[in-house]
Amino acid sequence: MSTHDSAGGESLTGNTSASAPGDTGRPANPPSAKSPTGPEDVGPRADKRSERLVATCFGVSSLAAIAFLVVFWALPKTDVAYTPLLGVCLAVSLFGVGVGAILWAKKIMPDEEAVQERHPMYSTPEDAAKTAAVFAEGTEKTGVARRRLLRYSFLGAMGTLALPIVPIISDLGVHPRGNARQLKTSPWKKGDRLTTEEGAPVRIGDLEYGGILTVFPNGNTSPSNSLAPTVLIRLRAGENQPRPGRETWEVDGHVAYSAICTHAGCPAKLYEQQTHHMLCPCHQSTFLVTEHCRPIFGPAARPLPQLPLALDNEGFFVAGAAYQEPLGPSFWERS
Amino acid sequence: MTTMTGKAIGGGARYVDERLTSANFIRRSMNKVFPDHWSFMIGEIALYSFIILLLTGVYLMLFFDATAREVIYNGSYMPLKGVPMSEAYSSTLHISFDVRGGLIMRQIHHWAALLFVSSIVVHMMRVFFTGAFRKPREINWLIGVGLMVLGLLEGFAGYSLPDDLLSGTGLRIAYSVGQSVPVVGTWSTFLLFGGNFPGESIIGRLYVVHILLVPGILLALITAHMMILWYQKHTQFRGPGRTEENVVGSRMYPSYAAKGGGFFFLVFGVVAALGGLAQINPVWMYGPFNPSQVSAGAQPDWYIGFLEGSLRLSPGWEIRAFGHTIPLNILIPGVVLPGIMFGLLALYPFLEAAFTKDKAQHHLLDRPRDKPVRTSLGVMSLTFYFVLWIMGANDIAAHLFRISLNLTTYMGQVALFLLPPLMYAITYRICIGLQRSDHEVLVHGVETGTIHRLPSGEYIEVHAPVQESQLVLSPVEPDHPERIEGERGPRALVSAAGRAVGSFFVAKKKDTSVPADQRERDDDTLTKR
Ligand code: HEM
Numbered sequence: 001m002s003t004h005d006s007a008g009g010e011s012l013t014g015n016t017s018a019s020a021p022g023d024t025g026r027p028a029n030p031p032s033a034k035s036p037t038g039p040e041d042v043g044p045r046a047d048k049r050s051e052r053l054v055a056t057c058f059g060v061s062s063l064a065a066i067a068f069l070v071v072f073w074a075l076p077k078t079d080v081a082y083t084p085l086l087g088v089c090l091a092v093s094l095f096g097v098g099v100g101a102i103l104w105a106k107k108i109m110p111d112e113e114a115v116q117e118r119h120p121m122y123s124t125p126e127d128a129a130k131t132a133a134v135f136a137e138g139t140e141k142t143g144v145a146r147r148r149l150l151r152y153s154f155l156g157a158m159g160t161l162a163l164p165i166v167p168i169i170s171d172l173g174v175h176p177r178g179n180a181r182q183l184k185t186s187p188w189k190k191g192d193r194l195t196t197e198e199g200a201p202v203r204i205g206d207l208e209y210g211g212i213l214t215v216f217p218n219g220n221t222s223p224s225n226s227l228a229p230t231v232l233i234r235l236r237a238g239e240n241q242p243r244p245g246r247e248t249w250e251v252d253g254h255v256a257y258s259a260i261c262t263h264a265g266c267p268a269k270l271y272e273q274q275t276h277h278m279l280c281p282c283h284q285s286t287f288l289v290t291e292h293c294r295p296i297f298g299p300a301a302r303p304l305p306q307l308p309l310a311l312d313n314e315g316f317f318v319a320g321a322a323y324q325e326p327l328g329p330s331f332w333e334r335s
Numbered sequence: 336m337t338t339m340t341g342k343a344i345g346g347g348a349r350y351v352d353e354r355l356t357s358a359n360f361i362r363r364s365m366n367k368v369f370p371d372h373w374s375f376m377i378g379e380i381a382l383y384s385f386i387i388l389l390l391t392g393v394y395l396m397l398f399f400d401a402t403a404r405e406v407i408y409n410g411s412y413m414p415l416k417g418v419p420m421s422e423a424y425s426s427t428l429h430i431s432f433d434v435r436g437g438l439i440m441r442q443i444h445h446w447a448a449l450l451f452v453s454s455i456v457v458h459m460m461r462v463f464f465t466g467a468f469r470k471p472r473e474i475n476w477l478i479g480v481g482l483m484v485l486g487l488l489e490g491f492a493g494y495s496l497p498d499d500l501l502s503g504t505g506l507r508i509a510y511s512v513g514q515s516v517p518v519v520g521t522w523s524t525f526l527l528f529g530g531n532f533p534g535e536s537i538i539g540r541l542y543v544v545h546i547l548l549v550p551g552i553l554l555a556l557i558t559a560h561m562m563i564l565w566y567q568k569h570t571q572f573r574g575p576g577r578t579e580e581n582v583v584g585s586r587m588y589p590s591y592a593a594k595g596g597g598f599f600f601l602v603f604g605v606v607a608a609l610g611g612l613a614q615i616n617p618v619w620m621y622g623p624f625n626p627s628q629v630s631a632g633a634q635p636d637w638y639i640g641f642l643e644g645s646l647r648l649s650p651g652w653e654i655r656a657f658g659h660t661i662p663l664n665i666l667i668p669g670v671v672l673p674g675i676m677f678g679l680l681a682l683y684p685f686l687e688a689a690f691t692k693d694k695a696q697h698h699l700l701d702r703p704r705d706k707p708v709r710t711s712l713g714v715m716s717l718t719f720y721f722v723l724w725i726m727g728a729n730d731i732a733a734h735l736f737r738i739s740l741n742l743t744t745y746m747g748q749v750a751l752f753l754l755p756p757l758m759y760a761i762t763y764r765i766c767i768g769l770q771r772s773d774h775e776v777l778v779h780g781v782e783t784g785t786i787h788r789l790p791s792g793e794y795i796e797v798h799a800p801v802q803e804s805q806l807v808l809s810p811v812e813p814d815h816p817e818r819i820e821g822e823r824g825p826r827a828l829v830s831a832a833g834r835a836v837g838s839f840f841v842a843k844k845k846d847t848s849v850p851a852d853q854r855e856r857d858d859d860t861l862t863k864r
């Protein structure tokens with residue numbers, strides 16, 4: 001056991017009184033009291049065995065690191081084993097170092113148990129008082145308590161320095177005043193054709209009974225037009241129970257609703273033919289298609305907005321009018 | 336030490352010392368004592384995974400392109416060839432398929448992020464349940480809560496960068512959550528996203544947040560966390576020779592440095608193995624983000640799950656009045672509830688000190704059973720969190736157990752309010768049971784495993800009196816002695832369960848089956864591990 005001679009420098013047990021207490025480690029017990037790692041581990045032969053074990057770990061690590069290079073360059077990166085093999089090699093080389101270091105600490109370094117005093121976690125009253133006095137003296141010298149003009153003009157200057165931040169921040173996005181209007185504007189205008197993802201217009205007969213199709217205004221599928229996606233659903237005659245005043249919004253059993261969930265804006269498009277439930281996969285709001293898509297389950301509070309349908313003179317579906325209410329999730333300025 | 340290396344080190348040390356006067360500081364640091372307990376390694380896992388995140392993150396930065404500009408994919412992943420997508424998504428595919436070792440770097444980075452957040456949470460649990468947050472360590476607790484919140488934010492920002500279908504859906508929900516805040520919500524989300532969702536700016540901005548802003552703050556806070564820890568020294572569990580005035584353990588150099596350094600490589604090794612062998616976030620399977628598409632059964636990273644769950648559990652409430660709308664169905668589960676949860680977490684040390692009128696400094700840790708109220712409050716809060724978290728995957732649970740989706744939601748709503756108080760009561764009972772079994776050991780002694788046959792033919796086990804060195808259990812009185820005396824039936828069960836749970840946190844377990852003479856020998860040595 002060599003705790004006392006080498007690494008510690010000055011004797012560990014001796015310096016408790018000499019230097020600042022609390023900052024020295026010293027063994028809690030005479031090192032000879034007990035063999036730390038069990039009797040089978042002592043003696044020169046066991047020591048050699050431990051040393052070899054640790055060295056083996058480091059050796060394995062080196063080999064694995066070299067294997068990593070081999071895999072990295074020799075294997076085509078499209079090989080299914082490429083990434084797994086890289087991982088294994090890297091992991092083994094890291095493990096080798098880690099296990100080696102820990103075994104070194106456990107098997108070769110003496111297992112000491114040291115005790116260290118804590119220093120008190122507060123200053124003496126005298127020290128605290130002295131500090132307060134220095135602060136008070138400094139403050140007194142500034143005259144901030146007496147000189148009101150300086151005090152208020154300084155505070156004023158700090159306050160006005162905050163002003164330049166306002167335009168800088170407000171120019172991060174579009175002008176705040178326009179926000180609500182943008183959210184309230186329907187992405188569909190009267191007469192916009194209902195087009196599929198591929199841009200094809202839709203006519204009666206394209207959808208089976210119980211069918212559902214995602215449609216976009218006049219072929220505009222741009223992701224930036226994120227409120228536009230709409231679903232066209234074909235119900236059987238008489239299944240739809242329109243809201244009063246919306247009797248003319250359906251065309252031959254076809255109805256169209258905004259696909260954007262009124263809860264948090266996911267596309268709510270999982271349609272079940274039998275029950276006419278439309279489910280939003282995000283938080284499972286469920287809308288009843290035959291009853292103007294009113295929410296019947298989940299966190300959504302409002303029905304999906306309905307798009308009035310009409311046919312143009314070529315027989316394609318068009319928006320009979322713009323959406324009559326803001327689409328998507330609620331916001332403060334929405335009435 | 337050979338004289339050669341000795342000279343070299345001595346010379347180097349003198350060079351530094353004549354410039355920084357560092358000898359005393361370095362000696363004190365090397366002699367610093369760290370208590371050895373496995374639960375103290377959890378914070379280190381967080382630290383190490385942060386280092387791994389920095390290393391792999393810098394590598395990814397060299398290839399990732401955080402722009403929303405639309406490109407037509409022309410890389411080597413065949414199924415997406417010719418598909419329009421953002422540059423961000425395309426460069427993620429490039430890293431995954433066309434950069435040698437890029438995929439493993441991505442996967443190590445992601446696994447390290449999961450480990451980072453997980454270890455922070457578990458570390459916080461150990462700090463909570465052992466009372467390590469008490470005076471004088473409240474500041475480090477507050478920094479810790481800050482680190483956790485920033486860790487969540489960092490994870491979410493990073494997760495959103497590839498601009499795939501899954502992360503885009505998460506961003507869409509985040510946008511709606513921001514928009515739900517009364518008065519300022521619409522404005523601030525427009526400023527953040529540069530307009531209506533999705534806009535052109537958000538990926539680039541999240542990139543700045545993810546690689547500069549949050550990591551910078553994390554680094555600064557972790558440094559502060561470590562410096563305060565260093566200065567205040569670790570807490571320690573009760574045990575022979577351990578007092579409020581000392582720290583017992585191994586010294587920084589060489590023992591702790593070797594073990595801690597080795598542990599870093601082990602953690603890195605585990606993450607590297609995961610990164611190589613376990614696929615994570617295969618963005619190419621989700622496709623590029625598209626606001627008209629969503630995949631069913633999609634799951635966010637685990638640490639966002641509780642928010643997903645709270646949004647799912649929310650009833651469809653909304654206030655519409657005076658020309659304004661307040662969507663309570665997002666505002667409460669998405670903003671108010673997490674605010675309260677993190678707020679209470681941050682305030683807990685101060686609340687506990689105020690309620691218990693405890694102004695003392697504490698360096699010895701509590702065993703959870705000895706503070707039944709705190710432990711039960713902790714379990715109660717964890718239960719609340721856990722219900723939310725499970726509900727973030729209720730569709731998967733419904734599918735797995737073949738029950739209706741709606742039923743899982745109703746069950747979750749009931750469980751959210753019923754289970755936490757129930758768990759409080761159960762935990763409290765277990766704590767009391769454990770205290771009592773400790774008390775019994777103190778009174779009757781420990782079982783020796785030696786069986787004697789009495790002349791009457793009866794067998795008894797010899798109990799040895801507890802010796803001072805075996806008092807690793809804090810010698811506390813049970814909280815409610817009068818209640819304990821009266822109880823018989825459930826008591827046995829509770830303490831049996833308790834014994835199983837209890838061994839978890841016991842600082843040091845003595846092998847009580849050692850023959851008495853040998854035990855004697857252990858008593859005067861404190862080194863037995
Ligand atoms: C980036 C995240 C974090 C890192 C890297 C980190 C790292 C560490 C490390 C290495 C330690 C010393 C080892 C240990 O006691 O486990 C520690 C101690 C501590 N941490 Fe953290 N931690 C993090 C987050 C947190 C959180 C979320 C909390 C609480 C809300 C917290 C509160 C504390 C406290 C009070 C201590 C002192 C414990 C004692 O001395 O017993 N930390 N931290």
Ligand code: FES
Pocket residue numbers: 261262263264265266268280281282283284285298299300
């Ligand atoms: S976004 Fe549709 S339920 Fe939440």
